[in-house]
Amino acid sequence: MYTPLFTPAVNPPFNMARYCLAGAAAATPDKPALIVIADPAAATPAETWTYAGLEDAVLRTAGALRQMGLAEGDRVMIRLDNTSAYAILFFATLAAGLVALPASSQLTDREALFLLDDSGAAVLASAVTLAPESTGKAPIHLTPADVARMMREGPRIDYAPTHAETPAFLIYTSGTTANPKGVLHAQRAALGRRPMYQGWYGISANDRVLHAGAFNWTFTLGVGLTDPWANGATALIYTGEKDPALWPRLIDLAQATLFAGVPSLFRQILKYAELSPAAMPTLRHALMAGEAPPPGLFEDWQDRTGRPLYEALGMSEISTYISTGPGIPRKPGTVGKPQPGRRVAILPVEGDDTPLPPGAEGLIAVHTSDPGLMLGYWNRPEEQTDVLRGEWFTGGDLGLMDADGYITHAGRNNDIMKALGYRVSPMEVEAVLATHPDIAEVACAEFPVRADVHVVGAFVVLKSEATPDSAGILAFAAERLAAYKCPREIRFLDRLPRTPNGKVKRSALVAYASQ
Structure with a gap:
């Protein structure tokens, strides 16, 4: 179902889950690998997984997947909340030689059904009740209770004898058409992350890494789980309310040494949280990617926290590959x-x-x-x-x-839009809004809320008999699109700006959005 970009001369044995877990499970079995914090006020974490316990849960879940009759290459779609079960099922899928499809729990049924249909997933793990038309899209449906049972009771197997080029996970990202496109990564993807260890993080086994994002994003799967575990460090998950004022307290509570998020989150922390160099004593530095940072963010963070902020540029097809870090000083105006x-x-x-x-x-x-x-x-x-x-x-x-x-x-x-840290295809949003009964034409663009924040906006040409109803159009979109894809503002036009060839002139839309 894919055409390889190139055929390597060498394809050695390699399993990404083994690479991340087996070494530390053998060398430091009792060391915390994963800590889950649900309540910042609680005296103890909600969950603590040692490396030995984590590897056991991963390999038991892998065994349960293979026991279902799944074969190498079968896809497992994960639409769970951002919990330890999500992380364990993702790595269990890799350990079993299957292909993980990490998806957002925010997806609507329509969006989830597209991923199921396009990927041909054999398994769907979801906490959300599925639409009736989903029957048959994924022959096996797993609830969170099923996954928890697999983690405890599945028959433990060894890591599958996969190779570097064996497909491992499938990330759907906004593409150049009306629907997301799948980006297929190999087991070797973990090896491709090694330049980040010192080129961005300066990571060691002593680090405790807290990531603010969701697991359906390669930024979070990589920085928040894959790389800490590959280095024998501790990964930290927060599952509670995402109040920006809470993050400094969480960093202190979890004794995090590295903290990662998108620029808009750092801006919100600076605005709403009480910060000082003493507020986060264990933090060495912070990591940022996902969108262009607003002016002054680096200086404001350094002044308020006394810690540096290191930026990286990446994409779904390779993750981050350009950055600053402890050994690469920041040069203003560049990404590294x-x-x-x-x-x-x-x-x-x-x-x-x-x-x-x-x-x-x-x-x-x-x-x-x-x-x-x-x-x-x-x-x-x-x-x-x-x-x-x-x-x-x-x-x-x-x-x-x-x-x-x-x-x-x-x-x-x-024309890919960057809104609140997410990549969103304007054509995907336009294809949904175009089905609204009152809309004759629609085009989308980024709307600047402030100099450092952009959201999705829609320009709408109504049918002749229709009357403007922004609230109704926004509600229509909310029923059919994940929250991060929904337009936040509607503007009505008599006609869309177009080029001499009849194409929508998106540069003009961007100019209109800024007015």
Whole structure:
């Protein structure tokens, strides 16, 4: 169901779950691997998993999955809340040689059914009651109680004898069509994350890592779980109310040494929380990715907390690959340098695959030999021709590299919106709104709420007999789209701006949104 980007000459044995868990489970079996905090006021965590206990739960769950008759490559869709069960089921799927599909619990039935249908998932683990039409989309349905039982009672097996190129997980992300596209990663994806260890985190086995995001995002799965466990560190999960004022208290309570989130969260913490260098005594530094940071964020965070904030640029197809870190000082106006071992170049937007000289703007490209690069797009072979340029992969980010190797991000070469840290395809939102009975035409763009916050907005042309009803359109969208994809503002136009060829002129929409 996918066309490999390239065929490597060597495909050694490798299992991502074994790489992350087996070493620490053998060397430090009683060390906390995962701590779950549900209530900041509680004296003790809700859950504490040692490395030995975590590995046991993963391998028992893997055994239960294989006992269901699943074969290598079968997809397991995970639509659970952000709990330990989500993390364990994800790694159990990899351990069993199956393909995990991490999804958001915020998805509507319509969105979830698309993922089930497109992926051909054999299993759906979900806490949400499914729509009747989902029958048959996934032959096996697991409830949270089923997963908990599998973790305790499943027949423990060994890690599957997978290889580096064996498919491991499938991430759906906003694409260039009306529906999300699947990005298929191999078991070797964990090896592709090693440049981040010192190129971004400066991580060691002594670290305790708290991530503020949800597990359906590669940023959270990687920074919050995969990399701490691969380094024998402790991963921390908070499952309670996400009040920005609480995070400093949580960091102190959990004795977190590294804290990760999106720029908008750091802005909210600075606005609503009581901060001082003494407020988070264990924190060494913070990690940020997912969207462009607002002006002054780095300086404000440093001034208020006494700790540095390190940024990274990434994409679903490879995760983060350009960053600052303890060994890479920040250079204002840039996102950092290629992480050690990465081959990154700037290519012409139109033309050949000859890297441009320092200072020239073009497409940021990663060499296809990078072990973190995806296997390919699921069911989208035609899209792969657009991202390959000789031996380089181009994900659509524009930038320039200076003589010192620092890269300035210059935006996107496509129409993907970045709203509240999420990548959202305007065409996906437009396809839903276009089914509203009063809407004749619709186009979406980012709306700036403030200089540092953008949300999804919609420009609507109504049918002749219809009257403007922003609230009704917003409610219509809320029933059919995940909350982070829903427009937050509706503006009515007599007609959409278009190019001479009849295409929607999105640059004009962006200008309108800023007015």
